[in-house]
Amino acid sequence: xxxxxxxxxxxxxxxxxxxxxxxxxxxxxxxxxxxxxxxxxxxxxxxxxxxxxxxxxxxxxxxxxxxxxxxxxxxxxxxxxxxxxxxxxxxxxxxxxxxxxxxxxxxxxxxxxxxxxxxxxxxxxxxxxxxxxxxxxxxxxxxxxxxxxxxxxxxxxxxxxxxxxxxxxxxxxxxxxxxxxxxxxxxxxxxxxxxxxxxxxxxxxxxxxxxxxxxxxxxxxxxxxxxxxxxxxxxxxxxxxxxxxxxxxxxxxxxxxxxxxxxxxxxxxxxxxxxxxxxxxxxxxxxxxxxxxxxxxxxxxxxxxxxxxxxxxxxxxxxxxxxxxxxxxxxxxxxxxxxxxxxxxxxxxxxxxxxxxxxxxxxxxxxxxxxxxxxxxxxxxxxxxxxxxxxxxx
Amino acid sequence: xxxxxxxxxxxxxxxxxxxxxxxxxxxxxxxxxxxxxxxxxxxxxxxxxxxxxxxxxxxxxxxxxxxxxxxxxxxxxxxxxxxxxxxxxxxxxxxxxxxxxxxxxxxxxxxxxxxxxxxxxxxxxxxxxxxxxxxxxxxxxxxxxxxxxxxxxxxxxxxxxxxxxxxxxxxxxxxxxxxxxxxxxxxxxxxxxxxxxxxxxxxxxxxxxxxxxxxxxxxxxxxxxxxxxxxxxxxxxxxxxxxxxxxxxxxxxxxxxxxxxxxxxxxxxxxxxxxxxxxxxxxxxxxxxxxxxxxxxxxxxxxxxxxxxxxxxxxxxxxxxxxxxxxxxxxxxxxxxxxxxxxxxxxxxxxxxxxxxxxxxxxxxxxxxxxxxxxxxxxxxxxxxxxxxxxxxx
Numbered sequence: 001x002x003x004x005x006x007x008x009x010x011x012x013x014x015x016x017x018x019x020x021x022x023x024x025x026x027x028x029x030x031x032x033x034x035x036x037x038x039x040x041x042x043x044x045x046x047x048x049x050x051x052x053x054x055x056x057x058x059x060x061x062x063x064x065x066x067x068x069x070x071x072x073x074x075x076x077x078x079x080x081x082x083x084x085x086x087x088x089x090x091x092x093x094x095x096x097x098x099x100x101x102x103x104x105x106x107x108x109x110x111x112x113x114x115x116x117x118x119x120x121x122x123x124x125x126x127x128x129x130x131x132x133x134x135x136x137x138x139x140x141x142x143x144x145x146x147x148x149x150x151x152x153x154x155x156x157x158x159x160x161x162x163x164x165x166x167x168x169x170x171x172x173x174x175x176x177x178x179x180x181x182x183x184x185x186x187x188x189x190x191x192x193x194x195x196x197x198x199x200x201x202x203x204x205x206x207x208x209x210x211x212x213x214x215x216x217x218x219x220x221x222x223x224x225x226x227x228x229x230x231x232x233x234x235x236x237x238x239x240x241x242x243x244x245x246x247x248x249x250x251x252x253x254x255x256x257x258x259x260x261x262x263x264x265x266x267x268x269x270x271x272x273x274x275x276x277x278x279x280x281x282x283x284x285x286x287x288x289x290x291x292x293x294x295x296x297x298x299x300x301x302x303x304x305x306x307x308x309x310x311x312x313x314x315x316x317x318x319x320x321x322x323x324x325x326x327x328x329x330x331x332x333x334x335x336x337x338x339x340x341x342x343x344x345x346x347x348x349x350x351x352x353x354x355x356x357x358x359x360x361x362x363x364x365x366x367x368x369x370x371x372x373x374x375x376x377x378x379x380x381x382x383x384x385x386x387x388x389x390x391x392x393x394x
Numbered sequence: 395x396x397x398x399x400x401x402x403x404x405x406x407x408x409x410x411x412x413x414x415x416x417x418x419x420x421x422x423x424x425x426x427x428x429x430x431x432x433x434x435x436x437x438x439x440x441x442x443x444x445x446x447x448x449x450x451x452x453x454x455x456x457x458x459x460x461x462x463x464x465x466x467x468x469x470x471x472x473x474x475x476x477x478x479x480x481x482x483x484x485x486x487x488x489x490x491x492x493x494x495x496x497x498x499x500x501x502x503x504x505x506x507x508x509x510x511x512x513x514x515x516x517x518x519x520x521x522x523x524x525x526x527x528x529x530x531x532x533x534x535x536x537x538x539x540x541x542x543x544x545x546x547x548x549x550x551x552x553x554x555x556x557x558x559x560x561x562x563x564x565x566x567x568x569x570x571x572x573x574x575x576x577x578x579x580x581x582x583x584x585x586x587x588x589x590x591x592x593x594x595x596x597x598x599x600x601x602x603x604x605x606x607x608x609x610x611x612x613x614x615x616x617x618x619x620x621x622x623x624x625x626x627x628x629x630x631x632x633x634x635x636x637x638x639x640x641x642x643x644x645x646x647x648x649x650x651x652x653x654x655x656x657x658x659x660x661x662x663x664x665x666x667x668x669x670x671x672x673x674x675x676x677x678x679x680x681x682x683x684x685x686x687x688x689x690x691x692x693x694x695x696x697x698x699x700x701x702x703x704x705x706x707x708x709x710x711x712x713x714x715x716x717x718x719x720x721x722x723x724x725x726x727x728x729x730x731x732x733x734x735x736x737x738x739x740x741x742x743x744x745x746x747x748x749x750x751x752x753x754x755x756x757x758x759x760x761x762x763x764x765x766x767x768x769x770x771x772x773x774x775x776x777x778x779x780x781x782x783x784x785x786x787x788x
Binding site: 001002003004005006007008009010011013014017020021040042043044045046047051052055056059062063064066067068069070071072103104106107108109110111114115116117118132135136138139140170206207247248249250251252263264267268269270271272273274275277278279280281282283284285286287288289 | 397400401402403436437438439440441449450456464500504509510530534600642643646658661663669673675677678679682
């Protein structure tokens with residue numbers, strides 16, 4: 001009597017969410033400071049001061065205007081501001097008419113995928129990948145095909161990608177800076193990918209869309225260059241979110257940008273509007289659309305994350321762990337101390353260390369540590385990491 | 395290369411949204427005060443003062459807590475408050491663990507439908523009905539069957555309903571107070587419906603779920619009694635929204651409540667969580683979940699709408715129009731002056747009156763007038779309504 005797929009999806013909640021719920025219970029039992037929860041990508045730095053300042057100012061405006069419906073695609077002034085910022089920051093001529101405001105990155109993806117995909121289509125995922133991609137592609141009635149990015153740097157494997165593309169390939173999701181590795185795909189990789197997709201689109205007489213999932217675009221360290229994908233490949237759809245950049249993950253605000261140079265750009269945008277409508281996304285939250293207008297492009301203060309990144313990477317590698325040195329986002333991807341990462345995470349749990357096994361990211365043998373926590377938590381957790389590795393080396 | 399269904403849905407935007415967009419353009423041409431836009435159910439009364447007061451207070455709280463993710467089903471304190479308010483107001487033992495916070499009424503419906511429906515299932519709609527119901531049911535892979543509520547009062551036709559129910563009937567959507575008629579289904583109708591659904595569920599050995607779409611629950615006039623459906627029928631899922639009650643339609647906040655007495659209530663809730671997840675609804679906007687906690691159940695000041703209701707109903711019926719006397723919501727459903735309501739709306743447009751034809755509501759020959767506008771707009775529009783009827787009677 002119920003949708004069996006939805007029931008299965010609801011019962012087997014995501015590994016990350018499960019640990020998040022366990023963490024809440026465990027903290028209530030032994031005190032929050034004694035649980036080292038590294039499971040969730042919930043930003044730990046406050047929103048930039050401009051966010052709350054602008055909310056205060058907006059509260060003096062007309063309530064009906066402020067809290068009313070916007071157009072389904074979003075407030076036009078917000079969309080224009082975003083297009084102008086993109087032109088200024090990346091030298092790309094975005095079209096405000098091809099920007100669709102969304103309820104965050106997940107909605108950006110589900111709406112785009114539902115617009116683009118038809119039954120029988122395949123979407124390429126680059127492992128390691130955000131586990132919900134699979135759920136979102138299947139919601140759109142299509143299938144995923146996974147192509148591994150080779151260790152230890154998890155860069156693109158163009159030969160493997162070429163082998164994986166066939167007449168069913170409709171899109172590829174690229175997430176850079178990457179969750180869970182923290183890697184940023186270098187310009188050389190992007191150029192190679194763009195050339196491959198151009199060639200394959202021509203070969204199969206249908207465009208392969210590059211879905212740029214960019215919630216971590218503003219979270220980059222050491223001045224690492226993050227290529228703006230629409231500058232390299234025309235059939236690009238950018239899925240953006242303010243969750244991590246402005247520390248507003250619960251507020252659900254982001255956007256989809258269709259490149260004006262994409263094949264059938266206007267129709268693609270119309271299909272996006274249709275997909276949003278069909279899933280009940282009436283409009284993105286109106287107050288936070290106004291916040292996006294004022295705060296789009298504000299560089300977050302990353303000093304806290306950067307400090308955590310160095311402290312955690314240096315400490316763990318000194319202990320004997322091996323990890324990818326992250327250039328962006330706020331995750332450290334660490335090699336499990338035994339082949340079964342889930343078993344390793346269970347042992348870590350005995351030390352109150354809550355880590356996420358890489359299996360659900362398509363990268364068995366690794367664990368993800370979200371370091372968007374207090375530096376204090378990392379400092380307090382180091383003896384537990386030490387004990388954990390000693391357990392394996394005894 | 396695109397989903398043809400989504401493209402069609404995006405290109406043919408809803409009749410209401412289309413008029414809304416026309417209205418914006420027309421207002422820019424001849425001045426906002428000269429366009430009598432009665433198309434959109436966008437509340438015109440400000441949010442209750444408690445909303446902005448509470449936002450101001452929340453801005454003094456910890457930013458990371460305030461703007462962070464909540465559990466996928468929502469903040470537990472908010473859900474508990476809602477359950478307590480339901481117990482107090484309606485004498486119904488709601489279970490906070492079976493309340494799922496959503497991004498508004500549309501999301502409440504799409505998520506519930508996707509959880510409940512399997513291919514081949516049918517959902518009964520009672521005409522006149524909100525046009526997007528059809529889009530939402532089809533998004534869940536099922537079909538609608540429409541049962542007309544007879545003129546002039548648009549109450550339930552239990553015999554027609556009985557004839558329409560068969561082994562494929564999985565759910566029925568009931569919207570009371572009703573959009574577009576403003577009618578409230580009386581307790582006698584609800585008792586009859588509950589008895590029929592109970593009988594038919596037993597006959598076909600599968601529960602028929604009553605989806606109570608309740609965005610207008612708090613918008614009721616003349617002390618009209620609105621039965622709380624879970625008190626009458628166990629297999630009820632309530633889809634609630636704060637959009638109209640708190641004048642927050644753009645903020646996208648509402649909830650789904652599964653009756654604890656429903657068949658497989660826990661599994662139904664799990665499937666709802668799965669459906670929300672599959673469509674990218676990570677959590678409902680966190681700031682407005684806090685607003686829901688404080689403002690749930692606040693009675694809106696309806697005096698403005700009530701004044702509009704009387705003024706519009708009295709004026710139009712005196713001119714010779716015939717209309718349903720609305721007991722709730724903020725719509726007046728008026729008989730078109732010619733059989734083709736779309737043609738009638740085109741003539742009305744010549745007088746700058748923007749009305750919505752009943753066709754898309756499954757009620758041809760009628761038009762919907764949303765009176766959630768300023769009383770001033772209604773007063774100014776009356777000569778135009780007068781000229782319009784004279785055009786027909788000349």
